Amino acid sequence: MKILVCVKQVSVPGTYPAADKPPPGFRINSYDEYALEEALLLKERIEKTTVHAVSAGPERVTAVIKRAMEMGADQGMHIRYEQEEQLTPYQVATLIASYARDRQYDIILTGVMADDDMQMQTGQMIAGILGYPYASSVVSHEIREGRTMYVERECDARQRQCLEIEMPCVLTIQSGINRPRYPSLSNILRAKQQKIESINALDLPEARETEVRLFSPGIKPKGTILQGTRREKAVQLLEILHEKALL
Amino acid sequence: MRNKIAVIAQHADNRIDPVTYEAVSCALELCAGETSCIQIIVPGDRVEKVAQEISGETGIDTIALENELLKIYNxxxxxxALVTFFRQRAPGYILIPHTSVGYDFAPLLAIKLEASCITAVKQVxxxxxxxxxxxxxxxxxxxxEVVSKTKTTVITIQPGAWEPLGRQPGKSGIVETRNVTVNPGKTRTIAFRQSDYQGAALANSEVIVSAGRGIGKKENLSLIYEVAKLFPRxxxxxxxxxxxxxWLEYSHQVGITGSTVSPxxxxxxxxxGAVQHITGIKGAQVIVAVNSDPAARFFxxxxxxxxxxxTQFIPTLVEEFKKKYGSFSK
Incomplete structure (x- = not known):
């Protein structure tokens, strides 16, 4: 079994100050850690399974590929393009799909969304470009007879969509499905030795949409901000709850 | 001539999800209230009644796009079905509610139509x-803020971002039923089922005391229990x-994918205050928020x-409660 996990490098959440300043740091997209963990769990269950981690972007994204290898991915692939501005989900999906097309992956995994743009598109788009079936927001899955998977998607109002899906397929993994592991010392040492395979991104398609502005919505409290010392606030709150017959 | 707008209705078991009417409100904003630019599409199997209901509510032309393979969402x-329907002439905008159904298929639809895709839109x-x-x-x-560069743009509409369009008396739209060919594809939906984690206790509660990641560590849940004990139910x-x-089981989760509550x-x-959480508590009458971060969006x-x-406020609150009421109410 060959599994490809797509990992994205995102700005460190909460510290991205303003649109005109470079972000102070980067990390692996948290949702992709769940996807990687699912791949590693499959590798532990199924013999002869290899897990590849891929990311597209400038040199700096090799840090998250390395991280994926430290967590346990067998190989890392870097689709290189030297351009700092963010690619759109469609552009990334195109790059990853053209990388994956002839490499016979049985399952391609992504996180359900990215911490930064929160668009929930890339996985479905990779599938669409490759003509593979997919399931998004996956919360459980198992490989069944032959080349099919049984998958459950998380849906609104505590519903689950249960489906059968042919392999090769793309699954976008919802958070909470597992507890992503920390890198082990042996994997850290192995990753240190190992080279990341690098290919140049060819034919980057034109973006179909552009981000024209990034702005802070501002925090305008709607209600009353209780004032005073901690104790005064506690007293006020109890009075309010009492008046409203909630206590 | 104005851009045509298609709204894809969200429905299941003959019930229309109200987010459909929120997407219609967004469509009306995009075309400055000109209902003739809008077409609502109801994909499904024998959904003419659903289409009639939507058209009756909104006064907007509605198409029941039917095939037995559309009986259950896939x-x-x-x-x-939608690609076949739009192949002749794709509209300028295709609006889809940003639900677990909508965000699942919207990116694929965009790929097939060579359209741009912008999801979880909350403002135009x-x-x-x-x-x-x-x-x-x-x-x-x-x-x-994102601008589309393609002729067709697929947009998913964040639930709760627009007020649902109310009933439009005196207006009527044309309802049309169309059979459409559908490629069965390589996925088969077996069923929709309820998750094993149920939230019945949340749905019926008058008071909900709720914890976020900001409590810092699992051990601090004991403080949340202290607050919960102040209230009889x-x-x-x-x-x-x-x-x-x-830290807690999913049966406690409040939000769109968990329990929608109105205590x-x-x-x-x-x-x-993630948007999916906030949307899930829209029906709450009184909301109290404790957070050490003054910039928390929940405020x-x-x-x-x-x-x-x-860790400092809750013990003080409990102390003051005891002073006032003598003991715990529960």
Whole structure:
């Protein structure tokens, strides 16, 4: 079994100050850690399974590929393009799909969304470009007879969509499905030795949409901000709850 | 001539999800109230009645797009039907509610139609003839404004961002039923079922005391229980992040994918306020928020905001409660 996990490098959440300043740091997209963990769990269950981690972007994204290898991915692939501005989900999906097309992956995994743009598109788009079936927001899955998977998607109002899906397929993994592991010392040492395979991104398609502005919505409290010392606030709150017959 | 707009209705078991009417409101904003530009599409099997109901409510032309393979939602089948339908002439905008169905198939539809795709849109800004779509990034700390560069744009509409269009008396739209060919694809939906984690206790509770990732560590849940004990009938809720961290079971999760709640009091502690959580508590009558971060987005929807560290504030609150009432009420 060959599994490809797509990992994205995102700005460190909460510290991205303003649109005109470079972000102070980067990390692996948290949702992709769940996807990687699912791949590693499959590798532990199924013999002869290899897990590849891929990311597209400038040199700096090799840090998250390395991280994926430290967590346990067998190989890392870097689709290189030297351009700092963010690619759109469609552009990334195109790059990853053209990388994956002839490499016979049985399952391609992504996180359900990215911490930064929160668009929930890339996985479905990779599938669409490759003509593979997919399931998004996956919360459980198992490989069944032959080349099919049984998958459950998380849906609104505590519903689950249960489906059968042919392999090769793309699954976008919802958070909470597992507890992503920390890198082990042996994997850290192995990753240190190992080279990341690098290919140049060819034919980057034109973006179909552009981000024209990034702005802070501002925090305008709607209600009353209780004032005073901690104790005064506690007293006020109890009075309010009492008046409203909630206590 | 104005851009045509298609709205894809969200429905299941002959029930129309109200987010459909929110998407219609967005469509009306995009075409400056000109209903003739809008067409509502109801993909499904024998959905003419659903189409009639939507058209009756909105006064907008509605198409029942039918095939037995559309009886139960499946991304490939849905997309195949819509691609066939739109092949002649795709509209300028295709609006889809940002639900677990909508965000599942919207990106595929965009790929098939060579359209741009902008998801979880909560606002439309227009100036100088360009239309920009706003969605949240970085957990809502920032908003991004995005402009489409393609003839057709697929947009998913964040639930709760627009008021649902109310009944439009005196207006009527044409209802048309069309059979459409559908490629069955390589996925088969077996069923929709309820998750094993049920939230009945939350749904019926008058008071919900709810914890977010901001409580810092699992051990601090004991403080949340202390608050819950102040109320005679309360249930324990939490944000998704608390469940993902394994601190509480998913049966406690409040939000769109968890429980949608409408208690008399929602007491939120350490909850940052992700949009999917906030949308799930829209029906709450009184919202109290305790958070040490004055910039927590949850404060924008709370009626009473307390900027304090919970590990200090909650013991004080419990102490004052005892002074006032003598003992615990529960």
């Amino acid at each position: 991304a490939e089948a849905y997309t195949s 800004n227009g100036s100088d003839g360009t239309t920009a779509f706003v969605h949240e990034v970085f957990d809502g700390r920032l908003y991004a 309360s249930a324990l809720g939490c944000s998704r992040a608390v469940c993902d961290a394994g 008399k009091l929602y007491f939120a502690i350490g909850i940052s 924008t929807i709370a009626d009473y905001c307390i900027v304090e560290d919970l």
